[in-house]
Amino acid sequence: MTIHRVIRHVQRYQGWVGGGAALCLTVGLYLGLLGSPPDYYQGEVVRIMYIHVPLAHTALLGYTVLAGGSAWYLWKRDPIIDNMCHAVAALSACFTALALLTGMIWGKPTWDTWWTWDARLTSFTVLLLILLGYLMVRTVVDDLDKAARYGAVLAILGFVDLPIIHFSVEWWRTLHQPQSISMRGVSIASGLLAPLVVMSVGMSLLFSYMLMIRTQLLYLNRLLDAKKGRLLHQFHMSKADS
Amino acid sequence: MNTLRMFYIRWGVVLAVAAGLVVLTAHHYRVHLASFAPREVASESPAGEIRVIGMVQSGTLTGDVSAGDATFTLAGQDASLPVAYQGPPPDNLREFKTLVAIGTWSASERVFQARDIGIVPNYGFVTGAYLVGLLPLALLLFTMSRRVSLLYEEMKASRLYQED
Numbered sequence A: 001m002t003i004h005r006v007i008r009h010v011q012r013y014q015g016w017v018g019g020g021a022a023l024c025l026t027v028g029l030y031l032g033l034l035g036s037p038p039d040y041y042q043g044e045v046v047r048i049m050y051i052h053v054p055l056a057h058t059a060l061l062g063y064t065v066l067a068g069g070s071a072w073y074l075w076k077r078d079p080i081i082d083n084m085c086h087a088v089a090a091l092s093a094c095f096t097a098l099a100l101l102t103g104m105i106w107g108k109p110t111w112d113t114w115w116t117w118d119a120r121l122t123s124f125t126v127l128l129l130i131l132l133g134y135l136m137v138r139t140v141v142d143d144l145d146k147a148a149r150y151g152a153v154l155a156i157l158g159f160v161d162l163p164i165i166h167f168s169v170e171w172w173r174t175l176h177q178p179q180s181i182s183m184r185g186v187s188i189a190s191g192l193l194a195p196l197v198v199m200s201v202g203m204s205l206l207f208s209y210m211l212m213i214r215t216q217l218l219y220l221n222r223l224l225d226a227k228k229g230r231l232l233h234q235f236h237m238s239k240a241d242s
Numbered sequence B: 001m002n003t004l005r006m007f008y009i010r011w012g013v014v015l016a017v018a019a020g021l022v023v024l025t026a027h028h029y030r031v032h033l034a035s036f037a038p039r040e041v042a043s044e045s046p047a048g049e050i051r052v053i054g055m056v057q058s059g060t061l062t063g064d065v066s067a068g069d070a071t072f073t074l075a076g077q078d079a080s081l082p083v084a085y086q087g088p089p090p091d092n093l094r095e096f097k098t099l100v101a102i103g104t105w106s107a108s109e110r111v112f113q114a115r116d117i118g119i120v121p122n123y124g125f126v127t128g129a130y131l132v133g134l135l136p137l138a139l140l141l142f143t144m145s146r147r148v149s150l151l152y153e154e155m156k157a158s159r160l161y162q163e164d
Helices: A005-035 A044-076 A079-111 A119-140 A144-158 A161-171 A190-241 B003-032 B038-044 B123-157
Strands: B049-056 B062-064 B069-075 B080-086 B098-106 B111-119
Touching (some): A044 B123, A079 A119, A079 A190, B038 B049
Antiparallel strands (some): B062 B069
16 A cells, blocks of 8 residues: 555655754744843743744644635545644644633733733634634534535634734734734844744744644544455455355 | 654654753753842852842832932842942832842942842743643644554554555
């Protein structure tokens, strides 16, 4: 039995992506925890930004991949794309939950509250609920093709939450700070920018690496299940013949 | 090489790097960012530049704060410390404010000569955020990678998959 060409590509490049992620995260953590100055107003607490913002960016990037992949799946109906979408949804849910948790930890010393129903926080929570809904559809629906189709439609419909998340700090007066890096320019001190960029690149590479691993996991599980099912079928057929 | 053995070697390297980073960070914070209480400064008379955490005692703040020249008393739980500050105009220097004074202790004059004033660091929140952000990802990645390695082993053993 030969393995799908996409999985062969994943096997070939995953080491480079994983190595790049490890390198960027090591340098980013060094810069973020040791090599960058404390903020003028927030002091040492600003270092939470180097973990919170990359997690949030990567979660949004992950959902973009999920929505794009879902549209691609509905067009091509390639099972390997479905495996990738299923994998990216679980990882995006994880990154979204962690972004919310680290944001809560940052909120306590800066806003003096763990949680507030701010537009950015609420729309980000909705994203987590959409992702959990996607994963529930994939679990509850028994028919694999139907589960893939329903999930893809839900993922595409849920994409409407992304521009709401992005523009929420501009559309509403919120407690959450506005974008530090946007089309209008960069409003962040250069000493704080370097670890933020390195950590964001590292977190995106880590997400890609985890996606490669999880896609293989789902693919291999399905392959083994299919093969075992065929073997079991042959076994029953031979029993019936004898 | 055995897929599972490669998996454990890779994770051994990752753990070694992570442990090195943790030790380096802990050492840096202990050497450069460790803070003294006013009682410790008065009793131990530490040499060199140190950081002292305390609250500016009410009625002790005198001098020209906006010009960066002031004296005040920094109070801890069971002791207080006279501080002479000379440096850039501080934003956070006011009565009842808990802050960090950075400078040197003059044992002969019994005065702490501060050159800078900062806000109290919240290392607990920073440590908590990094642990919450990174540990679940590391555990998830470890579990998934191990499972994939086991699946490849199972496929090879059952002759479902031949390597190129």
